[in-house]
Amino acid sequence: MTLAPEQPVHDLAPDTAAELIDLVGAVREHATRLIVDLSTAPSAVRVRAGDVLVELEWQSAAPVAPDHPAPTAHSSTPATANAPAGPVPPDTRAAGPPGERTIAAPSVGTFYRSPEPGAPPFVAEGDLVAPGRQVGIVEVMKLMIPVHADRAGRIARFLVDDNEPVEYGQPLVALDAAAE
Protein backbone atom coordinates (compact mmCIF):
# COMPACT_ATOMS: atom_id res chain seq x y z
CA MET A 1 0.00 0.00 0.00
CA THR A 2 1.40 3.39 -0.86
CA LEU A 3 -0.39 6.33 0.63
CA ALA A 4 2.09 9.14 0.98
CA PRO A 5 1.53 11.18 4.13
CA GLU A 6 2.53 14.45 2.51
CA GLN A 7 1.09 14.29 -0.96
CA PRO A 8 1.38 17.64 -2.72
CA VAL A 9 -1.91 19.45 -2.64
CA HIS A 10 -0.82 22.69 -4.27
CA ASP A 11 -3.38 22.49 -7.03
CA LEU A 12 -6.26 22.69 -4.60
CA ALA A 13 -7.83 25.51 -2.67
CA PRO A 14 -6.57 25.53 0.94
CA ASP A 15 -9.91 24.36 2.39
CA THR A 16 -10.29 21.50 -0.07
CA ALA A 17 -6.68 20.57 0.46
CA ALA A 18 -7.19 20.57 4.23
CA GLU A 19 -10.22 18.34 3.93
CA LEU A 20 -8.40 15.98 1.63
CA ILE A 21 -5.40 15.75 3.92
CA ASP A 22 -7.76 15.00 6.81
CA LEU A 23 -9.56 12.34 4.82
CA VAL A 24 -6.44 10.67 3.49
CA GLY A 25 -5.02 10.76 7.00
CA ALA A 26 -8.08 9.01 8.40
CA VAL A 27 -8.09 6.33 5.69
CA ARG A 28 -4.38 5.78 6.18
CA GLU A 29 -4.79 5.49 9.93
CA HIS A 30 -7.57 2.93 9.65
CA ALA A 31 -5.78 0.93 6.98
CA THR A 32 -2.58 0.88 9.05
CA ARG A 33 -4.46 -0.34 12.07
CA LEU A 34 -6.12 -3.04 10.02
CA ILE A 35 -2.75 -4.23 8.74
CA VAL A 36 -1.25 -4.19 12.22
CA ASP A 37 -4.00 -6.52 13.40
CA LEU A 38 -3.30 -9.09 10.69
CA SER A 39 -0.85 -11.90 11.33
CA THR A 40 0.37 -11.86 7.72
CA ALA A 41 0.95 -8.54 6.00
CA PRO A 42 -1.13 -8.31 2.81
CA SER A 43 0.43 -7.44 -0.52
CA ALA A 44 -2.36 -5.02 -1.41
CA VAL A 45 -5.09 -3.07 0.34
CA ARG A 46 -7.93 -1.47 -1.60
CA VAL A 47 -10.28 0.96 0.05
CA ARG A 48 -13.33 2.38 -1.70
CA ALA A 49 -15.67 4.90 -0.13
CA GLY A 50 -18.89 4.52 -2.18
CA ASP A 51 -20.78 1.55 -0.70
CA VAL A 52 -17.62 0.88 1.34
CA LEU A 53 -15.41 -1.92 0.13
CA VAL A 54 -12.26 -2.99 1.93
CA GLU A 55 -10.28 -5.55 0.00
CA LEU A 56 -7.13 -7.27 1.20
CA GLU A 57 -4.91 -9.31 -1.06
CA TRP A 58 -2.19 -11.77 -0.22
CA GLN A 59 0.43 -13.17 -2.61
CA SER A 60 -0.67 -16.68 -3.51
CA ALA A 61 2.77 -17.94 -2.45
CA ALA A 62 2.47 -16.35 0.99
CA PRO A 63 0.77 -18.49 3.61
CA VAL A 64 -2.64 -17.17 4.51
CA ALA A 65 -3.20 -17.15 8.23
CA PRO A 66 -5.81 -19.71 9.27
CA ASP A 67 -7.81 -17.13 11.21
CA HIS A 68 -8.23 -15.12 7.98
CA PRO A 69 -9.63 -17.74 5.62
CA ALA A 70 -11.16 -15.30 3.18
CA PRO A 71 -8.62 -13.21 1.29
CA THR A 72 -11.34 -10.71 0.47
CA ALA A 73 -13.37 -9.10 3.19
CA HIS A 74 -16.40 -7.01 2.40
CA SER A 75 -17.61 -4.63 5.02
CA SER A 76 -21.20 -3.49 4.96
CA THR A 77 -20.94 -0.76 7.55
CA PRO A 78 -19.58 2.65 6.67
CA ALA A 79 -16.17 3.48 8.08
CA THR A 80 -16.38 5.97 10.90
CA ALA A 81 -13.36 8.22 10.76
CA ASN A 82 -14.81 10.80 13.14
CA ALA A 83 -15.85 8.60 15.98
CA PRO A 84 -18.62 10.54 17.75
CA ALA A 85 -20.69 10.53 14.57
CA GLY A 86 -20.86 6.75 14.44
CA PRO A 87 -21.80 4.09 16.94
CA VAL A 88 -19.27 3.64 19.73
CA PRO A 89 -17.82 0.15 20.07
CA PRO A 90 -18.75 -0.84 23.63
CA ASP A 91 -16.31 -2.22 26.14
CA THR A 92 -16.53 -5.91 26.83
CA ARG A 93 -16.68 -5.35 30.56
CA ALA A 94 -20.46 -5.92 30.86
CA ALA A 95 -21.03 -8.85 28.57
CA GLY A 96 -24.62 -10.05 28.74
CA PRO A 97 -26.48 -13.06 27.36
CA PRO A 98 -26.22 -13.87 23.64
CA GLY A 99 -28.40 -11.66 21.46
CA GLU A 100 -27.98 -8.81 23.90
CA ARG A 101 -26.21 -5.71 22.64
CA THR A 102 -25.15 -2.67 24.57
CA ILE A 103 -25.33 1.00 23.77
CA ALA A 104 -22.09 2.72 24.74
CA ALA A 105 -21.36 6.21 26.07
CA PRO A 106 -20.34 8.57 23.24
CA SER A 107 -18.19 10.60 25.63
CA VAL A 108 -16.82 10.74 29.11
CA GLY A 109 -19.41 12.63 31.21
CA THR A 110 -22.59 12.22 33.22
CA PHE A 111 -25.40 9.95 32.05
CA TYR A 112 -29.01 11.16 32.20
CA ARG A 113 -32.06 9.08 31.44
CA SER A 114 -34.41 12.05 30.99
CA PRO A 115 -34.26 15.26 28.94
CA GLU A 116 -34.33 17.31 32.19
CA PRO A 117 -34.68 16.72 35.93
CA GLY A 118 -38.20 15.49 36.82
CA ALA A 119 -39.16 14.78 33.20
CA PRO A 120 -40.12 11.24 32.18
CA PRO A 121 -37.21 9.12 30.92
CA PHE A 122 -36.50 8.81 27.19
CA VAL A 123 -37.18 5.08 27.39
CA ALA A 124 -38.08 2.52 30.05
CA GLU A 125 -37.01 -1.09 30.47
CA GLY A 126 -39.14 -3.30 28.22
CA ASP A 127 -39.68 -0.58 25.59
CA LEU A 128 -39.25 -1.49 21.95
CA VAL A 129 -36.97 0.97 20.19
CA ALA A 130 -36.22 1.68 16.55
CA PRO A 131 -32.70 2.49 15.31
CA GLY A 132 -31.89 6.12 16.04
CA ARG A 133 -34.25 6.39 19.01
CA GLN A 134 -32.77 8.54 21.78
CA VAL A 135 -32.30 6.58 25.00
CA GLY A 136 -30.37 9.10 27.11
CA ILE A 137 -27.93 11.98 27.33
CA VAL A 138 -24.28 12.19 28.28
CA GLU A 139 -23.32 15.63 29.53
CA VAL A 140 -19.73 16.70 29.20
CA MET A 141 -18.89 20.21 30.42
CA LYS A 142 -22.47 21.48 29.85
CA LEU A 143 -22.49 19.97 26.37
CA MET A 144 -25.43 17.58 25.94
CA ILE A 145 -24.61 14.61 23.73
CA PRO A 146 -27.63 12.47 22.83
CA VAL A 147 -27.33 8.70 23.15
CA HIS A 148 -29.13 6.79 20.39
CA ALA A 149 -30.02 3.14 19.89
CA ASP A 150 -27.93 1.94 16.92
CA ARG A 151 -30.32 -0.92 16.13
CA ALA A 152 -33.86 -2.06 16.78
CA GLY A 153 -34.58 -4.03 19.93
CA ARG A 154 -36.10 -4.13 23.37
CA ILE A 155 -34.54 -2.23 26.27
CA ALA A 156 -33.40 -5.08 28.52
CA ARG A 157 -32.01 -2.96 31.36
CA PHE A 158 -30.04 0.12 32.25
CA LEU A 159 -26.42 -0.61 33.16
CA VAL A 160 -25.79 2.84 34.61
CA ASP A 161 -28.00 4.81 37.00
CA ASP A 162 -29.36 8.24 36.19
CA ASN A 163 -26.90 11.06 36.99
CA GLU A 164 -23.92 8.68 37.16
CA PRO A 165 -20.45 9.49 35.79
CA VAL A 166 -19.48 7.40 32.77
CA GLU A 167 -16.35 6.88 30.69
CA TYR A 168 -16.12 6.91 26.92
CA GLY A 169 -17.32 3.58 25.52
CA GLN A 170 -18.87 2.44 28.79
CA PRO A 171 -22.01 0.30 28.20
CA LEU A 172 -25.08 2.30 29.28
CA VAL A 173 -28.07 0.29 28.14
CA ALA A 174 -28.52 -3.41 27.36
CA LEU A 175 -30.62 -3.94 24.27
CA ASP A 176 -32.25 -7.26 23.47
CA ALA A 177 -31.50 -7.31 19.76
CA ALA A 178 -33.18 -10.71 19.36
CA ALA A 179 -36.47 -8.78 19.21
CA GLU A 180 -35.46 -7.45 15.77
Place this chain on the structure above:
Amino acid sequence: MFSTVLIANRGEIALRVARTCKELDLRVVAVHSTEDRDSAVVRFADEAVQIGPAAARHSYLSVPAIVEAALRTGADAVHPGYGFLSEDPVLAEECAANGIVFIGPPPGVIERLGDKTAARALMHEAGLPLLPGSLHALGTADEALAVADSIGYPVIIKAAAGGGGRGLRVVPEPGAFARAYQETRAQAQTLFGDGRVYVERYLGSARHVEIQILCDAYGNGVHLGERDCSVQRRHQKLVEEAPAPALPDGLAERMGESAVRGALAAGYVGAGTFEFLVAPDGSFSFMEVNCRIQVEHPVTEMVTGIDLVREQIRVAARARLAFTQDDVAVRGVAIECRLNAEDPRRDFAPAPGVLTRFEPPGGPFVRVDTHGYPGYRVPAVYDSLLAKLIVWAPDRPAAIARMQRALDEFHITGPGVHTTAAFLREVIDHPLFRHAKHDTAFVAQFLAADPHDPGGSV
Protein backbone atom coordinates in the same frame (compact mmCIF):
# COMPACT_ATOMS: atom_id res chain seq x y z
CA MET B 1 0.82 21.75 47.13
CA PHE B 2 -1.76 19.82 45.15
CA SER B 3 -3.35 16.54 46.21
CA THR B 4 -4.17 15.02 42.80
CA VAL B 5 -2.62 15.61 39.39
CA LEU B 6 -4.33 14.54 36.19
CA ILE B 7 -1.91 13.82 33.35
CA ALA B 8 -3.44 14.85 30.03
CA ASN B 9 -1.09 12.87 27.83
CA ARG B 10 0.05 9.39 26.90
CA GLY B 11 3.22 7.43 26.16
CA GLU B 12 6.56 7.86 27.86
CA ILE B 13 5.94 11.44 29.04
CA ALA B 14 2.73 10.53 30.87
CA LEU B 15 4.61 7.86 32.81
CA ARG B 16 7.59 10.14 33.42
CA VAL B 17 5.34 12.86 34.89
CA ALA B 18 3.44 10.28 36.94
CA ARG B 19 6.69 9.07 38.50
CA THR B 20 7.61 12.52 39.79
CA CYS B 21 4.05 12.99 41.08
CA LYS B 22 4.45 9.78 43.10
CA GLU B 23 7.73 11.02 44.53
CA LEU B 24 5.91 14.18 45.61
CA ASP B 25 3.21 12.01 47.23
CA LEU B 26 0.55 13.23 44.81
CA ARG B 27 -2.33 11.07 43.63
CA VAL B 28 -2.10 10.39 39.90
CA VAL B 29 -5.02 10.28 37.48
CA ALA B 30 -4.30 8.97 33.98
CA VAL B 31 -6.61 9.65 31.07
CA HIS B 32 -6.53 7.40 28.05
CA SER B 33 -8.14 6.56 24.74
CA THR B 34 -9.59 3.12 23.97
CA GLU B 35 -6.32 2.38 22.17
CA ASP B 36 -4.24 3.02 25.32
CA ARG B 37 -6.41 1.05 27.74
CA ASP B 38 -3.47 -1.21 28.70
CA SER B 39 -0.76 1.43 28.66
CA ALA B 40 2.01 1.69 31.23
CA VAL B 41 0.72 4.93 32.75
CA VAL B 42 -2.77 3.47 33.17
CA ARG B 43 -1.22 0.63 35.14
CA PHE B 44 0.91 3.02 37.17
CA ALA B 45 -1.77 5.59 38.01
CA ASP B 46 -4.02 5.58 41.08
CA GLU B 47 -7.03 6.12 38.86
CA ALA B 48 -7.66 6.08 35.12
CA VAL B 49 -10.46 7.53 33.01
CA GLN B 50 -11.19 6.48 29.45
CA ILE B 51 -11.84 9.81 27.76
CA GLY B 52 -12.40 8.89 24.13
CA PRO B 53 -11.65 6.81 21.05
CA ALA B 54 -8.26 6.20 19.45
CA ALA B 55 -8.47 9.34 17.32
CA ALA B 56 -6.60 11.95 19.37
CA ARG B 57 -8.90 14.77 18.37
CA HIS B 58 -11.71 13.12 20.34
CA SER B 59 -9.57 12.01 23.28
CA TYR B 60 -6.19 13.60 24.04
CA LEU B 61 -7.16 16.75 22.15
CA SER B 62 -10.62 17.07 23.69
CA VAL B 63 -10.60 19.88 26.25
CA PRO B 64 -14.13 19.06 27.55
CA ALA B 65 -13.28 15.38 28.06
CA ILE B 66 -10.09 16.20 29.96
CA VAL B 67 -11.63 18.89 32.19
CA GLU B 68 -14.61 16.61 32.86
CA ALA B 69 -12.23 13.81 33.90
CA ALA B 70 -10.32 16.21 36.16
CA LEU B 71 -13.47 17.45 37.87
CA ARG B 72 -14.83 13.97 38.38
CA THR B 73 -11.62 12.61 39.91
CA GLY B 74 -11.04 15.61 42.15
CA ALA B 75 -7.82 16.58 40.40
CA ASP B 76 -6.62 20.01 41.49
CA ALA B 77 -3.98 20.24 38.77
CA VAL B 78 -3.53 19.11 35.16
CA HIS B 79 -0.12 18.35 33.67
CA PRO B 80 -0.31 18.50 29.86
CA GLY B 81 3.05 16.86 29.00
CA TYR B 82 4.28 17.80 25.50
CA GLY B 83 2.40 17.79 22.21
CA PHE B 84 -1.40 17.40 22.29
CA LEU B 85 -2.87 20.26 24.40
CA SER B 86 0.38 21.28 26.13
CA GLU B 87 0.45 24.66 24.40
CA ASP B 88 -3.27 25.17 23.99
CA PRO B 89 -4.42 28.29 25.82
CA VAL B 90 -8.00 26.96 25.73
CA LEU B 91 -7.14 24.06 28.05
CA ALA B 92 -5.29 26.46 30.36
CA GLU B 93 -8.31 28.80 30.40
CA GLU B 94 -10.85 26.00 30.92
CA CYS B 95 -8.80 24.63 33.80
CA ALA B 96 -8.71 28.07 35.43
CA ALA B 97 -12.45 28.54 34.89
CA ASN B 98 -13.09 25.28 36.74
CA GLY B 99 -10.73 25.92 39.64
CA ILE B 100 -8.01 23.57 38.38
CA VAL B 101 -4.37 24.59 38.08
CA PHE B 102 -2.86 24.14 34.63
CA ILE B 103 0.79 23.16 35.09
CA GLY B 104 2.26 25.53 32.53
CA PRO B 105 2.49 29.23 31.72
CA PRO B 106 -0.59 31.49 32.04
CA PRO B 107 -2.98 31.24 29.03
CA GLY B 108 -2.13 34.76 27.82
CA VAL B 109 1.59 33.94 27.73
CA ILE B 110 0.99 30.67 25.86
CA GLU B 111 -1.15 32.50 23.36
CA ARG B 112 1.36 35.27 22.73
CA LEU B 113 4.41 33.03 22.49
CA GLY B 114 2.48 30.38 20.52
CA ASP B 115 2.01 32.97 17.80
CA LYS B 116 5.51 32.82 16.38
CA THR B 117 5.28 36.25 14.76
CA ALA B 118 4.11 37.87 18.01
CA ALA B 119 6.89 36.03 19.87
CA ARG B 120 9.48 37.32 17.39
CA ALA B 121 8.24 40.87 17.86
CA LEU B 122 8.25 40.53 21.66
CA MET B 123 11.76 39.10 21.78
CA HIS B 124 12.99 41.74 19.35
CA GLU B 125 11.71 44.34 21.85
CA ALA B 126 13.46 42.50 24.69
CA GLY B 127 16.72 42.87 22.75
CA LEU B 128 17.16 39.28 21.54
CA PRO B 129 18.86 38.85 18.15
CA LEU B 130 16.57 37.57 15.36
CA LEU B 131 17.22 36.21 11.88
CA PRO B 132 16.26 38.69 9.14
CA GLY B 133 12.59 38.16 8.40
CA SER B 134 9.06 39.42 8.77
CA LEU B 135 7.85 40.61 12.18
CA HIS B 136 4.23 39.97 11.27
CA ALA B 137 2.19 37.37 9.37
CA LEU B 138 2.27 37.79 5.61
CA GLY B 139 -0.66 38.55 3.34
CA THR B 140 -0.73 37.99 -0.40
CA ALA B 141 1.81 35.82 -2.21
CA ASP B 142 3.22 38.93 -3.92
CA GLU B 143 3.73 40.73 -0.62
CA ALA B 144 5.42 37.63 0.82
CA LEU B 145 7.64 37.25 -2.24
CA ALA B 146 8.75 40.86 -1.88
CA VAL B 147 9.71 40.20 1.75
CA ALA B 148 11.56 37.00 0.79
CA ASP B 149 13.42 38.84 -1.98
CA SER B 150 14.51 41.53 0.48
CA ILE B 151 15.79 38.92 2.97
CA GLY B 152 17.73 36.95 0.38
CA TYR B 153 17.59 33.22 -0.37
CA PRO B 154 17.36 30.58 0.91
CA VAL B 155 14.41 31.50 3.12
CA ILE B 156 12.18 29.39 5.31
CA ILE B 157 8.41 29.80 5.45
CA LYS B 158 6.96 28.95 8.84
CA ALA B 159 3.45 28.69 10.21
CA ALA B 160 2.73 31.42 12.77
CA ALA B 161 0.90 28.83 14.86
CA GLY B 162 3.48 26.13 14.13
CA GLY B 163 6.05 24.29 16.18
CA GLY B 164 7.55 20.88 16.66
CA GLY B 165 9.15 21.07 13.23
CA ARG B 166 5.83 20.97 11.43
CA GLY B 167 4.35 23.50 9.02
CA LEU B 168 7.53 24.80 7.42
CA ARG B 169 9.19 24.83 4.01
CA VAL B 170 12.65 25.83 2.88
CA VAL B 171 12.72 27.82 -0.34
CA PRO B 172 16.07 27.76 -2.17
CA GLU B 173 15.30 30.37 -4.82
CA PRO B 174 12.63 32.91 -5.87
CA GLY B 175 11.09 30.65 -8.55
CA ALA B 176 10.02 28.10 -5.96
CA PHE B 177 8.52 30.63 -3.59
CA ALA B 178 4.92 31.00 -4.80
CA ARG B 179 4.14 27.30 -4.72
CA ALA B 180 5.88 26.73 -1.38
CA TYR B 181 4.01 29.69 0.08
CA GLN B 182 0.65 28.27 -0.94
CA GLU B 183 1.56 24.77 0.29
CA THR B 184 2.77 25.97 3.66
CA ARG B 185 -0.39 28.04 4.17
CA ALA B 186 -2.59 25.06 3.29
CA GLN B 187 -0.61 22.79 5.56
CA ALA B 188 -0.66 25.31 8.41
CA GLN B 189 -4.43 25.58 8.06
CA THR B 190 -4.74 21.79 8.26
CA LEU B 191 -2.30 21.20 11.07
CA PHE B 192 -3.01 24.18 13.27
CA GLY B 193 -6.33 25.61 12.04
CA ASP B 194 -4.44 28.83 11.29
CA GLY B 195 -3.08 29.54 7.81
CA ARG B 196 -0.91 32.53 8.76
CA VAL B 197 2.78 32.18 7.89
CA TYR B 198 5.94 34.27 8.07
CA VAL B 199 9.31 34.20 6.38
CA GLU B 200 12.85 34.35 7.72
CA ARG B 201 16.33 33.68 6.40
CA TYR B 202 17.23 29.99 6.30
CA LEU B 203 20.63 29.00 7.58
CA GLY B 204 21.72 25.89 5.71
CA SER B 205 24.58 25.32 8.08
CA ALA B 206 23.69 26.11 11.66
CA ARG B 207 23.39 24.44 14.99
CA HIS B 208 20.18 24.16 16.91
CA VAL B 209 20.95 25.17 20.48
CA GLU B 210 18.22 25.76 23.02
CA ILE B 211 18.11 27.12 26.56
CA GLN B 212 16.03 25.59 29.34
CA ILE B 213 14.49 28.23 31.55
CA LEU B 214 12.48 28.08 34.75
CA CYS B 215 10.46 30.96 36.21
CA ASP B 216 8.29 31.25 39.29
CA ALA B 217 5.18 33.38 39.72
CA TYR B 218 7.14 36.12 41.54
CA GLY B 219 9.33 37.33 38.71
CA ASN B 220 12.30 35.08 39.43
CA GLY B 221 13.88 33.27 36.51
CA VAL B 222 16.92 31.09 35.94
CA HIS B 223 18.31 29.15 33.03
CA LEU B 224 19.53 25.58 33.35
CA GLY B 225 22.07 25.67 30.57
CA GLU B 226 21.77 24.68 26.95
CA ARG B 227 21.04 21.62 24.84
CA ASP B 228 22.34 20.92 21.36
CA CYS B 229 19.65 19.38 19.14
CA SER B 230 21.40 19.65 15.78
CA VAL B 231 20.97 15.98 14.92
CA GLN B 232 17.65 16.28 13.10
CA ARG B 233 15.90 14.56 10.23
CA ARG B 234 13.29 16.68 8.48
CA HIS B 235 13.20 19.07 11.44
CA GLN B 236 12.59 16.22 13.89
CA LYS B 237 15.19 15.88 16.62
CA LEU B 238 16.88 12.49 16.91
CA VAL B 239 19.77 13.02 19.31
CA GLU B 240 20.16 15.74 21.93
CA GLU B 241 22.94 16.56 24.32
CA ALA B 242 23.88 18.87 27.15
CA PRO B 243 25.95 20.92 27.28
CA ALA B 244 26.31 21.95 23.61
CA PRO B 245 29.80 20.82 22.55
CA ALA B 246 32.47 23.14 21.19
CA LEU B 247 30.59 26.44 21.43
CA PRO B 248 32.71 29.61 21.42
CA ASP B 249 33.64 30.76 24.93
CA GLY B 250 30.90 32.61 26.75
CA LEU B 251 28.27 32.03 24.04
CA ALA B 252 26.10 29.66 26.06
CA GLU B 253 26.15 32.10 28.96
CA ARG B 254 25.05 35.00 26.72
CA MET B 255 22.26 32.87 25.25
CA GLY B 256 21.16 31.85 28.75
CA GLU B 257 21.00 35.46 29.90
CA SER B 258 19.04 36.41 26.76
CA ALA B 259 16.56 33.60 27.35
CA VAL B 260 15.91 34.63 30.95
CA ARG B 261 15.51 38.27 29.89
CA GLY B 262 13.04 37.21 27.19
CA ALA B 263 11.13 34.94 29.56
CA LEU B 264 10.72 37.63 32.20
CA ALA B 265 9.69 40.14 29.53
CA ALA B 266 6.94 37.73 28.46
CA GLY B 267 5.72 37.19 32.02
CA TYR B 268 6.66 33.54 31.79
CA VAL B 269 5.87 31.13 34.65
CA GLY B 270 7.00 27.50 34.64
CA ALA B 271 9.51 25.54 32.59
CA GLY B 272 10.14 26.63 29.02
CA THR B 273 12.65 26.44 26.21
CA PHE B 274 14.13 29.18 24.08
CA GLU B 275 15.30 27.81 20.73
CA PHE B 276 18.19 29.50 18.97
CA LEU B 277 20.17 28.93 15.82
CA VAL B 278 23.93 29.32 16.11
CA ALA B 279 25.63 30.27 12.82
CA PRO B 280 29.14 29.09 11.91
CA ASP B 281 30.48 32.56 12.83
CA GLY B 282 29.23 32.07 16.40
CA SER B 283 26.33 34.52 16.20
CA PHE B 284 23.00 33.33 17.58
CA SER B 285 19.41 34.12 16.64
CA PHE B 286 16.17 33.58 18.51
CA MET B 287 13.79 31.14 16.80
CA GLU B 288 10.89 30.37 19.13
CA VAL B 289 9.78 29.61 22.67
CA ASN B 290 8.30 26.25 23.61
CA CYS B 291 5.84 26.67 26.48
CA ARG B 292 6.06 23.08 27.70
CA ILE B 293 8.29 20.40 29.09
CA GLN B 294 10.26 19.08 26.13
CA VAL B 295 11.00 15.59 24.92
CA GLU B 296 14.71 16.19 25.46
CA HIS B 297 14.42 17.64 28.98
CA PRO B 298 16.19 14.64 30.61
CA VAL B 299 19.64 15.66 29.34
CA THR B 300 19.30 18.92 31.29
CA GLU B 301 18.13 16.98 34.34
CA MET B 302 21.15 14.69 34.11
CA VAL B 303 23.74 17.48 34.01
CA THR B 304 22.06 19.79 36.57
CA GLY B 305 20.57 17.24 38.97
CA ILE B 306 17.28 19.17 38.84
CA ASP B 307 13.98 17.33 38.25
CA LEU B 308 12.28 19.70 35.82
CA VAL B 309 8.82 18.19 36.23
CA ARG B 310 9.12 18.57 39.99
CA GLU B 311 10.02 22.24 39.57
CA GLN B 312 7.15 22.72 37.10
CA ILE B 313 4.74 21.36 39.68
CA ARG B 314 6.25 23.43 42.49
CA VAL B 315 6.05 26.76 40.68
CA ALA B 316 2.53 25.92 39.44
CA ALA B 317 1.63 25.52 43.13
CA ARG B 318 2.93 29.09 43.64
CA ALA B 319 6.13 28.03 45.37
CA ARG B 320 9.18 30.23 44.89
CA LEU B 321 12.18 28.92 42.98
CA ALA B 322 14.29 27.06 45.53
CA PHE B 323 17.58 28.08 43.89
CA THR B 324 19.23 31.02 42.14
CA GLN B 325 21.32 31.17 38.98
CA ASP B 326 24.48 30.79 41.07
CA ASP B 327 23.19 27.49 42.46
CA VAL B 328 22.83 25.95 39.00
CA ALA B 329 25.92 23.97 38.08
CA VAL B 330 26.34 21.87 34.95
CA ARG B 331 28.37 18.72 35.49
CA GLY B 332 29.52 16.24 32.86
CA VAL B 333 27.81 15.40 29.59
CA ALA B 334 24.42 13.83 28.91
CA ILE B 335 23.20 12.45 25.55
CA GLU B 336 19.72 11.34 24.61
CA CYS B 337 18.73 9.11 21.69
CA ARG B 338 15.11 8.89 20.60
CA LEU B 339 14.16 5.35 19.69
CA ASN B 340 11.22 5.57 17.35
CA ALA B 341 9.17 2.65 16.05
CA GLU B 342 10.22 3.44 12.49
CA ASP B 343 12.01 1.58 9.73
CA PRO B 344 15.11 3.51 8.56
CA ARG B 345 15.28 1.25 5.49
CA ARG B 346 11.81 2.31 4.42
CA ASP B 347 12.37 6.04 4.71
CA PHE B 348 11.54 5.96 8.41
CA ALA B 349 7.99 4.75 7.85
CA PRO B 350 6.17 3.95 11.10
CA ALA B 351 6.75 0.30 12.03
CA PRO B 352 4.39 -0.38 14.94
CA GLY B 353 3.25 -3.72 16.27
CA VAL B 354 3.43 -6.02 19.27
CA LEU B 355 6.73 -6.06 21.17
CA THR B 356 7.55 -9.71 21.70
CA ARG B 357 10.90 -8.75 23.20
CA PHE B 358 11.59 -5.50 25.02
CA GLU B 359 14.76 -5.37 27.10
CA PRO B 360 15.99 -1.88 27.97
CA PRO B 361 19.65 -1.45 28.90
CA GLY B 362 20.86 -0.81 32.43
CA GLY B 363 24.12 -0.23 34.20
CA PRO B 364 25.81 2.91 35.45
CA PHE B 365 24.43 6.33 34.49
CA VAL B 366 21.85 4.98 32.04
CA ARG B 367 18.26 6.22 32.08
CA VAL B 368 15.44 4.90 29.92
CA ASP B 369 12.19 6.82 29.70
CA THR B 370 9.70 4.56 27.97
CA HIS B 371 6.16 3.24 28.11
CA GLY B 372 7.18 0.03 26.37
CA TYR B 373 7.06 -3.42 27.96
CA PRO B 374 7.12 -6.99 26.64
CA GLY B 375 3.76 -7.70 25.02
CA TYR B 376 2.93 -4.01 24.52
CA ARG B 377 1.27 -3.22 21.22
CA VAL B 378 2.73 -0.01 19.79
CA PRO B 379 -0.32 1.73 18.31
CA ALA B 380 -0.21 2.95 14.73
CA VAL B 381 -2.34 5.98 15.47
CA TYR B 382 0.06 8.05 17.60
CA ASP B 383 3.60 9.31 17.16
CA SER B 384 6.31 6.74 16.90
CA LEU B 385 8.46 7.67 19.92
CA LEU B 386 8.91 4.43 21.85
CA ALA B 387 11.80 5.11 24.20
CA LYS B 388 14.30 7.75 25.15
CA LEU B 389 17.72 6.43 26.08
CA ILE B 390 19.75 8.88 28.15
CA VAL B 391 23.29 8.42 29.41
CA TRP B 392 25.58 10.56 31.53
CA ALA B 393 29.37 10.55 31.73
CA PRO B 394 32.02 12.96 33.00
CA ASP B 395 33.07 13.84 29.43
CA ARG B 396 31.76 13.57 25.87
CA PRO B 397 33.88 10.65 24.57
CA ALA B 398 32.85 8.59 27.60
CA ALA B 399 29.19 9.55 27.09
CA ILE B 400 29.35 8.46 23.43
CA ALA B 401 30.96 5.14 24.39
CA ARG B 402 28.31 4.62 27.06
CA MET B 403 25.51 5.42 24.61
CA GLN B 404 26.89 2.90 22.11
CA ARG B 405 27.09 0.25 24.80
CA ALA B 406 23.53 1.00 25.94
CA LEU B 407 22.14 1.01 22.38
CA ASP B 408 23.73 -2.39 21.78
CA GLU B 409 22.11 -3.64 24.95
CA PHE B 410 18.60 -2.44 23.99
CA HIS B 411 16.62 -5.32 22.46
CA ILE B 412 13.30 -4.55 20.84
CA THR B 413 11.70 -7.06 18.49
CA GLY B 414 8.26 -7.98 17.27
CA PRO B 415 6.48 -8.86 14.04
CA GLY B 416 6.70 -5.83 11.78
CA VAL B 417 8.43 -3.79 14.47
CA HIS B 418 11.52 -1.78 13.59
CA THR B 419 13.32 0.91 15.56
CA THR B 420 15.86 3.61 14.89
CA ALA B 421 18.35 2.19 17.43
CA ALA B 422 20.92 0.80 14.98
CA PHE B 423 20.64 3.90 12.80
CA LEU B 424 21.29 6.16 15.79
CA ARG B 425 24.30 4.09 16.75
CA GLU B 426 25.83 4.84 13.34
CA VAL B 427 24.95 8.50 13.66
CA ILE B 428 26.74 8.98 16.97
CA ASP B 429 29.67 6.90 15.70
CA HIS B 430 30.16 9.26 12.76
CA PRO B 431 33.36 11.36 12.89
CA LEU B 432 31.37 14.60 12.41
CA PHE B 433 29.31 13.87 15.51
CA ARG B 434 32.28 12.54 17.49
CA HIS B 435 34.22 15.71 16.80
CA ALA B 436 31.16 17.94 17.30
CA LYS B 437 31.50 19.33 13.77
CA HIS B 438 27.91 18.48 12.85
CA ASP B 439 25.08 20.90 12.13
CA THR B 440 21.38 20.55 11.31
CA ALA B 441 22.19 19.27 7.80
CA PHE B 442 24.26 16.37 9.17
CA VAL B 443 21.66 13.59 9.06
CA ALA B 444 20.49 14.48 5.55
CA GLN B 445 24.11 14.37 4.31
CA PHE B 446 24.72 11.13 6.18
CA LEU B 447 21.66 9.50 4.60
CA ALA B 448 22.51 10.83 1.14
CA ALA B 449 25.98 9.29 1.40
CA ASP B 450 24.62 5.84 2.24
CA PRO B 451 21.01 5.66 1.13
CA HIS B 452 20.78 1.90 0.74
CA ASP B 453 21.47 0.77 4.24
CA PRO B 454 21.07 3.59 6.71
CA GLY B 455 21.46 1.49 9.81
CA GLY B 456 18.95 -1.24 9.23
CA SER B 457 16.63 -2.52 11.87
CA VAL B 458 16.91 -4.03 15.31
